[in-house]
Amino acid sequence: MKTQYILEKGTAKTNEDYLVIQDNIFGVFDGATSLTGRTFHQGKTGGEIAAQTAGSVFSRNHYPLKHLACHANREIMTQMVRNGVNISRKENLWSTSAAVIRITHQTLEWVQAGDAVIILIHNDGSHKVLVEREDHDYETLSLWKDLVQDQAHDEILGLTEGGTVQGLSALRQALSPQIRKIRSEMNITYGVLNGEPRAENFLNQGMESLDEVRDILLFTDGLSIPDETPQKCKNYSSLVEGYLSLGLNGLKEMIRRKEKTDPLCLRFPRFKCHDDIAAIAVKV
DSSP: OEEEEEEEOOSSSSOOEEEEEETTEEEEEEEEOOTTOOBOGGGOBHHHHHHHHHHHHHTTOOSOHHHHHHHHHHHHHHHHHHTTOOTTSGGGOOEEEEEEEEEETTEEEEEEETTOEEEEEETTSOEEESOOOOOTTHHHHHHHHHHHHHHHHHTTTOGGGTOOHHHHHHHHHHTHHHHHHHHHTBTTTBOOBSSOGGGGGGOEEEEEEOTTEEEEEEEOGGGSOOOSSOOSSOOOHHHHHHHHHHHHHHHHHHHHHHHHTOTTSSSSOOSSSSOOEEEEEEEO
16 A cells, blocks of 8 residues: 655644554544634644544554544543533534544445545546535535625625735624534534534444555545535545546645635635645555
8 A cells, every 4th residue: 555645734823633544544533623712731722632532542443443433532522521621512512523444455444424535536537435425514605605795795805905804804703603503513413523422323434345446535624625606515526636637745735726816715615715634545
């Protein structure tokens, strides 16, 4: 096997993504901090701790992946309690998405939670997304796009001059109730590892033959190609084509260049100019 990886901080102060590459186990994790903005020891955010905690559990590589995912979920709860988090309020909870694989001979064992992605690319160039899911941020990003269009008429965003930081701040403030609504639906309408026992009901898992597989991609949503129109179910064909023609790092650079053309997230609805990226490409 040949492996490439990316672990890169985005626009925020800290990198809440994490990855594991150890022996025959590979995983990417995308932490999400609480909505309180509280930080903990050494200034770490809750999302950062959640992703690192989950990654540490998986790196032990000693049980089936579903078992390790459940253990990681429980360990996140332990860390929150240890750090004095009020776990009675869902908006306080730390969480992480996860996509983890283990390769044994020509067989792939996998587990997935949240919006982390696993894609198998076959020898003929076709691909398979292991978990087809609706984007839980679709509604929020659609509202983002609508607000940009509506506020453009009032020049709240200063769009005639390419937008303003103040306008972007106002846009985010307007979306705050929607963001809290989606966060309250964790492990109700979509799953993440956040310490709640219900998270285990949302885990996706399986086994796949690797006989016709040439590449395996695992990545967090920072590697998503920006799109002017939010999609309820993402299509990864362009991303796979970009990987096959440019390689993993070339794909990342192409995405970063596109994001730089829209630093205030007005053309391509998203939560920050550059999101953190954790990505692994395995050639089998």
